[in-house]
Amino acid sequence: MSVFASPSSWIESDALDQCHQVAALDGMIHVAAMPDLHPGKGAPIGAAMSSRVLYPFLVGSDIGCGIAVFPIRIKRPVAERLAARFPDLDRPVDPAGIDTDIPAGYAEQLGTVGRGNHFVELARVHAVHDDAHAARLGLDRNDLVLIVHSGSRGLGERILRAHTEVHGAGPAADVGAYLSAHDEAVRWGSLNRRLMAARVADALGAAAEDPIVDECHNSVTVVDGAYLHRKGAANGDGRDVLVAGTRGTPSFLVAAHAGADANYSVAHGAGRKMSRADALRRGKAKHTVEELRRTPVGSYVVCGDRQLLFEEAPTAYKKIERVIDDLVEFKLATPVVSTHPVVTYKTADKARR
C-alpha cells in the first residue's frame, strides 16, 4: 500500500484502516491512496486498488461517476442573473430523439444531476499555470467553462445491488456480465454529463461545445492483466483531469502522469474532511444559509435543499491547494489552469419557484 500524501496532509485514520482492510482482501495486488482519501461506505474514497479478483463493492454504486469540462462563451456573464436562468436539473430530459443506446428503464433519469457531491458549475479560469498546455486546450485567463460532476444515477445503483443481494462484498461471480453492465453505466454517465452541459448552455443562451476533459473516477478496468478498481480516483495515465475543489473554492485542471506505483491514478477532488452528519451539525452553528449561497469568491450556489447546502459547505472539505501540492510533490500531476466558481447548481431552488 502507498499513500500519496505528505505527512502534514491530514488523513482520517478510519480511511487508512479501510485501505488496510482492502489490502488484505484475497487477490489484492496494490492499494494506492490519493491525498483526498476519506472514509466511504465499506470501501475508502480516493483510492486505486488493483487485484486479481474483481470486487464490485470497491467501485461502489455510482459506477461511471466522473467530471467533464466544457468550454462555453457567454457575452455578459452576470452571476446573479445567470443563476436565475439555470434549468431544473432534477427533471429529466425527453429521451425521444437522443440517438444513442440507453439501457431500458433508465431513459427517465437522463439529464439529471443527482445529489450528494454532484454539481454543474459555471466557472471562470482564474489562473493559467501551464501556458502551452492551456493553449492546446484553448483556455486562457477569464475564459468560462462548465464543470459537470455526475454519474450513472439509479442505473449504477441497480447494478451494484443486483450483485450485492447475492454475493455481498464478495467477488463478481460472472466477471463478463458485471463488466458489460459496468461499461454501460460508464457510457450512460458520460452521455448524461454531455446532456446536462447542453441543457445548461441552451438555457444560458450559449452553444454547447465538446468536452475538453471527461474522466470517470468510479470504475474498474483491466490494466496490466489485473482488475484496477478506482473509487474517487481518476485515470492519471497521461490524461487531463479536473480535480474539483468545493462550492466556494477553486478547482484545478491538471495534466496527470501517474505511474504504476500510484496505480496510474490521481485524486478527484478536495476530499471530505467531515462526515455529512458532522458537516450538518457544525455547519448550522457556524454558517448562515445566505453565506453558503453567496460564497467567498463571489459565486452563487443554486440549492433549494438546506441540509445539502450545509453538508456540502466548503469547510466540510479539505483544502484543494494541499491536495494539488501533494499531487505535484509525488509527481502524479502538473496544474494547467485553476478555476473559480461563478454559479454552482446543486438542486432546484425552491424559493424561486
Add this chain to the structure above:
DNA sequence: ATGTAC
C-alpha cells in the same frame, strides 16, 4: 450516492 425504508 442511491432508492427505499424508517
